[in-house]
Amino acid sequence: MIEILNIGKENKLIITVYIALLSVVSTAYFLLVAMRAEGYDPEAWGKAYMYFMLFSFVLFSVLLPFWKTGGAGRGKYLKMLGGVLVFTLSPIPLILMILVLGKLSGVNFMLVLAVQALWGTGLLSFKSALEALRIKKWKGFLLAVFIFAVLVLLPVFLYFFVEYNRTVITTVFDKRIPFLFLLNPLHSAAGLLNAQTGGQVQGGYMPYPACLLFWTLFSCVNMAISIKYPQVKERRRNRT
Amino acid sequence: MESKRTGQITGKYGLRLFTAIFLTVVLWLFGAHTCAYGAQNINISIAAGFDGKCRLGGVNPVAVSVEGTGEDWEGTLTVVAEGRNYSHGIKIPKYCRKSFVFSIPFFKADSKISAGLESGGKAVAGADFSPEMLPENSVLIGILSDTPETFAYAAGIDLDALGGKKAHVVRLDKDFAYSGEELENFNFILVDDFDGTDLAAESGKTLERWIRRGNCLLVGAGQYAYKNMKGLFEDLTGPRSVGDGVIVPVPEGLENKTPEFVEEVLQKYATPYGISKIVGESGLTRQLREVEKLYPASDGRLRPTADALFFLLSLLALYLLAAGTALCLDKKLHWLFSAVVAGFCGIFYIAALWGGVQDTSAAAAAVKIHEKGNTSRRYTLTGVYPRGEGKISLKWPEASFLCNCGQDQGVEDPLEMESGFAGKGPHYAYGMGLEPSEAAVFKLDLDQGEVLTGKIKNPLPYKLCQCFLLLGDTVISLGDLEGREEVRVKYRLDHNLRSLSEYNFLDTISRTARMEEGQQLLFEHYYYGLEDGAPGGRLLGFADGTERVQVDGRARSIRSTVLHVFPAELNAPEGEVYFPCGYIAPVPDPGENTAPAGKKEYLPGQGEELPVYYVLPPDIRAEEIQFYGVPEKGAGTLEVFDRKQGSWRELEGNSLSGDSLDRCTAGGPLKIRITGASRVILPDISLKGAYDPKGEKGTAGGQS
Numbered sequence: 001m002i003e004i005l006n007i008g009k010e011n012k013l014i015i016t017v018y019i020a021l022l023s024v025v026s027t028a029y030f031l032l033v034a035m036r037a038e039g040y041d042p043e044a045w046g047k048a049y050m051y052f053m054l055f056s057f058v059l060f061s062v063l064l065p066f067w068k069t070g071g072a073g074r075g076k077y078l079k080m081l082g083g084v085l086v087f088t089l090s091p092i093p094l095i096l097m098i099l100v101l102g103k104l105s106g107v108n109f110m111l112v113l114a115v116q117a118l119w120g121t122g123l124l125s126f127k128s129a130l131e132a133l134r135i136k137k138w139k140g141f142l143l144a145v146f147i148f149a150v151l152v153l154l155p156v157f158l159y160f161f162v163e164y165n166r167t168v169i170t171t172v173f174d175k176r177i178p179f180l181f182l183l184n185p186l187h188s189a190a191g192l193l194n195a196q197t198g199g200q201v202q203g204g205y206m207p208y209p210a211c212l213l214f215w216t217l218f219s220c221v222n223m224a225i226s227i228k229y230p231q232v233k234e235r236r237r238n239r240t
Numbered sequence: 241m242e243s244k245r246t247g248q249i250t251g252k253y254g255l256r257l258f259t260a261i262f263l264t265v266v267l268w269l270f271g272a273h274t275c276a277y278g279a280q281n282i283n284i285s286i287a288a289g290f291d292g293k294c295r296l297g298g299v300n301p302v303a304v305s306v307e308g309t310g311e312d313w314e315g316t317l318t319v320v321a322e323g324r325n326y327s328h329g330i331k332i333p334k335y336c337r338k339s340f341v342f343s344i345p346f347f348k349a350d351s352k353i354s355a356g357l358e359s360g361g362k363a364v365a366g367a368d369f370s371p372e373m374l375p376e377n378s379v380l381i382g383i384l385s386d387t388p389e390t391f392a393y394a395a396g397i398d399l400d401a402l403g404g405k406k407a408h409v410v411r412l413d414k415d416f417a418y419s420g421e422e423l424e425n426f427n428f429i430l431v432d433d434f435d436g437t438d439l440a441a442e443s444g445k446t447l448e449r450w451i452r453r454g455n456c457l458l459v460g461a462g463q464y465a466y467k468n469m470k471g472l473f474e475d476l477t478g479p480r481s482v483g484d485g486v487i488v489p490v491p492e493g494l495e496n497k498t499p500e501f502v503e504e505v506l507q508k509y510a511t512p513y514g515i516s517k518i519v520g521e522s523g524l525t526r527q528l529r530e531v532e533k534l535y536p537a538s539d540g541r542l543r544p545t546a547d548a549l550f551f552l553l554s555l556l557a558l559y560l561l562a563a564g565t566a567l568c569l570d571k572k573l574h575w576l577f578s579a580v581v582a583g584f585c586g587i588f589y590i591a592a593l594w595g596g597v598q599d600t601s602a603a604a605a606a607v608k609i610h611e612k613g614n615t616s617r618r619y620t621l622t623g624v625y626p627r628g629e630g631k632i633s634l635k636w637p638e639a640s641f642l643c644n645c646g647q648d649q650g651v652e653d654p655l656e657m658e659s660g661f662a663g664k665g666p667h668y669a670y671g672m673g674l675e676p677s678e679a680a681v682f683k684l685d686l687d688q689g690e691v692l693t694g695k696i697k698n699p700l701p702y703k704l705c706q707c708f709l710l711l712g713d714t715v716i717s718l719g720d721l722e723g724r725e726e727v728r729v730k731y732r733l734d735h736n737l738r739s740l741s742e743y744n745f746l747d748t749i750s751r752t753a754r755m756e757e758g759q760q761l762l763f764e765h766y767y768y769g770l771e772d773g774a775p776g777g778r779l780l781g782f783a784d785g786t787e788r789v790q791v792d793g794r795a796r797s798i799r800s801t802v803l804h805v806f807p808a809e810l811n812a813p814e815g816e817v818y819f820p821c822g823y824i825a826p827v828p829d830p831g832e833n834t835a836p837a838g839k840k841e842y843l844p845g846q847g848e849e850l851p852v853y854y855v856l857p858p859d860i861r862a863e864e865i866q867f868y869g870v871p872e873k874g875a876g877t878l879e880v881f882d883r884k885q886g887s888w889r890e891l892e893g894n895s896l897s898g899d900s901l902d903r904c905t906a907g908g909p910l911k912i913r914i915t916g917a918s919r920v921i922l923p924d925i926s927l928k929g930a931y932d933p934k935g936e937k938g939t940a941g942g943q944s
Contacts, residue, residue, distance in 0.1 A: 006574040012567045015577070019563060023556055030549055038757050040542040042625065082578075090581050093559055093588035097552045100595045101544035106627035 007083045010068050015090050018063055022056055022091050026098065034101070045102025046197030052098055053112050053193055056091050057119075057186060061151060064120055065143045069128050077223055080128070084120040088113050107196050112189050115208070118215040119185040123147065125222035132226035154184040173207055182207040183214050282332065282364060283307040286319075286355045288371045290380070290410040290425070294346050297376040297522030299421035299641060302342045304355045304367075308332035315359030319344070322351050324644075325651045342654050343419055343641065345524055349373050376522050379407040382429040384414070384439075390495035391430060397499040399506065405518060415440035421524075421641045421672070423450045427517055428506055432460030432494040436470035444472055449674075452483025452613060454513025454774060458505060462493025479858055483612050484774045485511055486858060507908040512773040512827050512855040515909065519829035519853075523772065527619065530769035531645050531670050533761045534621035537605035538668070540758040541784070541799040542625070548595065555591065559584045600632060601625040604787050604800035605758070607766045608675070612807060616677035619770060621645070622789055622798070625666045633660045634669050635790035642671035682779055682808040684711075686818055690733045692716075696779065697726040704781030704804060708753040711777035711808065712822030713738040713868075713924060717752045721781065733820055739869040739921060742838030755782075762803045768839060773825040775857055777808035812931040817860055821868050821926040827853040827909075828922055842920045850917075854910040854925055861932035862905060864897040869923040876917025880904050888913065 173191035188211040356366040397407040566577040606620035635658040645668040650661040661667040684694035698721035707718040787800040833845035
């Protein structure tokens with residue numbers, strides 16, 4: 001059990017840098033913007049919470065490719081899950097700070113963190129699947145392109161789609177958005193956050209469980225691939 | 241064989257037993273049903289107002305009487321008036337009759353009140369009532385007497401000297417159960433042939449408060465003096481000021497007199513508050529119109545405090561430090577990092593719970609007006625900000641009046657002082673309560689060279705911020721006063737507020753006192769909604785603190801910001817009196833064609849005149865009155881009413897003195913009118929005179 005918690009020094013450094021960056025940003029926000037406001041605007045605090053979550057999501061996606069997935073055998077995947085969990089849950093104190101100072105009650109941030117954790121698992125399992133398929137040289141590059149494609153290209157194509165079809169979109173979880181675009185975890189997280197902080201919810205919460213399901217399946221598929229095709233290094237070692 | 245027979249017998253009897261039980265159960269069910277219907281022949285009747293008359297712009301008593309029958313009954317009593325819902329849970333034991341009095345404000349002329357009884361969601365009984373609605377500025381006179389028929393003349397009282405409204409007369413019982421707000425509907429109360437000690441304790445207290453608030457009460461001191469002059473009216477040798485009001489003994493008695501006789505006395509002793517009740521809008525209407533100004537002041541109290549922020553930031557720094565340490569100790573204790581993350585999540589979660597992140601947020605903004613005589617009135621706006629859309633209730637048990645504000649009216653319970661809301665927040669409730677106060681009236685000295693000296697002490701045990709003194713047309717900033725701190729004041733009055741337009745007036749005050757935005761709004765609410773023109777200065781200061789209310793049945797301390805207002809008076813050394821400009825406030829009487837552009841500015845229509853009253857304190861004999869802000873020649877004329885002659889004459893110069901002044905102030909307030917002006921800023925007066933306790937309008941009993 002304790003072994004699961006052994007994340008590895010480099011990964012711990014990544015997490016520490018992550019929390020430090022987020023702390024700097026949120027402290028600067030509190031001291032320079034939030035405390036200078038004259039009255040109390042619950043909407044501004046709701047927006048602060050939303051943007052903070054999205055910002056930490058993006059930073060998470062940027063830092064995750066540098067995560068070292070080491071180890072052998074089945075324990076590797078448990079370690080990966082444990083690591084992602086610690087990584088995702090580490091900014092909770094900061095989130096709670098925003099909620100306490102902004103008097104936002106009844107906000108369940110764990111739902112958003114769940115999307116983030118599954119996205120992280122998906123990415124890491126994708127990385128280990130790439131390793132198993134022996135695409136070592138282009139592994140980092142492919143991972144970066146994949147992240148870019150999901151987080152940035154999807155919204156861009158959503159914009160093209162909207163312009164092409166001349167549809168009108170009013171809110172994040174609009175009914176008229178095709179399902180494909182809602183698989184983007186950032187989009188789902190944004191929609192969920194919007195609903196939590198008082199925005200309109202048109203299509204219900206349906207996109208969110210679907211997104212969770214998709215990324216879970218994606219992770220499982222990747223893990224299956226990497227279990228089926230164990231690493232070449234290991235096979236070579238076993239031979240010699 | 242036996243068993244078979246037994247079986248048969250059991251079978252036969254079994255069937256009969258079963259049928260018997262079945263029928264009994266069915267009958268019992270039906271029977272109980274019928275009984276329930278029988279018990280629901282419950283009677284309800286409703287009567288509202290004072291002898292069926294309700295006053296617009298005031299809080300009126302609506303008495304609902306419920307008579308039970310046969311069975312104990314439990315349910316809800318609901319009253320609907322003007323689209324507002326009131327409800328109260330009641331229990332009526334069998335054969336009992338109970339009466340409930342709802343204090344309900346009325347604002348619309350064609351109001352109908354319906355009362356109903358509900359049990360289990362079903363309406364059981366109902367009654368309607370359409371009271372006679374008296375307009376806002378009518379005159380309501382109360383009679384306390386054992387022989388009220390001798391006051392029949394009172395119905396003819398026609399106060400044209402004070403605006404020309406006809407009077408309505410209502411008899412008061414010796415144990416009248418009206419609350420303070422309900423009694424405020426009365427303009428004057430006449431007492432004769434009434435044993436002062438007969439007055440019930442509660443009623444006596446309410447009556448005394450009514451007088452202190454600034455109203456005028458006449459007591460007969462003629463043939464029934466021996467009977468009347470007891471209890472509250474003991475030892476009256478002359479008109480006595482009680483708080484802001486006055487008790488006037490009338491040596492000729494009050495029974496069987498003429499309306500003109502009483503009119504003369506009422507006019508002579510009218511207080512500024514009394515006049516403003518006749519000529520202007522009611523206080524309640526003004527307050528509720530200005531209540532929205534308090535919303536941001538109340539919301540502002542939900543801001544995060546610097547203490548909370550720095551506490552959390554220090555916890556965050558610890559977190560980073562611990563994470564860094566765990567990182568360094570990776571070789572030895574590789575589980576430490578995860579433990580640190582988990583641990584600090586837990587710590588922050590506990591801090592969040594303790595900081596109340598799961599509670600419904602609530603905050604309050606209040607104005608507390610300290611009166612002469614150790615009492616204070618508190619007007620509080622409480623805002624609740626619920627998480628979801630469920631029901632939420634707010635209770636302020638010590639309030640004497642509470643109502644919901646805004647569009648979502650919700651349900652109120654005036655007997656429990658509880659406001660119920662549903663739907664998305666924020667929700668606001670405005671209430672008024674009486675509280676004890678330790679504040680004494682500040683006495684300051686002003687000499688002829690206009691230098692103000694004296695000692696000012698913060699009577700409260702906590703800090704008062706942004707304090708300022710408003711004396712006539714001067715505002716003096718006093719900065720922050722620590723709890724019970726005393727400062728010596730020595731200022732020359734610089735009249736920085738003289739003849740300013742409304743906007744500049746408020747702007748100068750807020751800049752001088754360095755008010756923040758929430759405090760500015762609190763002050764504006766006080767200025768427009770609560771300030772009622774009693775003569776004298778005011779010391780104002782702001783304090784942030786906490787208040788206790790019950791939210792959803794749980795007592796909570798919520799953050800509040802309070803504007804404290806203390807009365808300040810000028811001493812009269814050696815009997816000489818000098819009231820600076822603005823010390824005595826003008827009371828305007830705008831007609832229907834004059835539009836108000838604030839409190840000091842009016843826009844009379846074409847050819848309209850604007851009468852203005854200046855009520856001099858009864859224990860002062862004025863020798864010279866100076867006017868400021870008189871309209872210039874061509875822009876309008878200012879005329880003064882000569883009471884002795886009963887005619888108007890134009891003001892010469894800008895002052896009145898000597899004989900011409902006496903003719904204008906004998907027997908009533910100083911009355912002027914402004915004609916021919918399209919925009920009027922109300923003129924102010926300054927007064928030089930003498931302190932005259934035994935004069936024509938003397939106060940032998942002194943201030944109390």
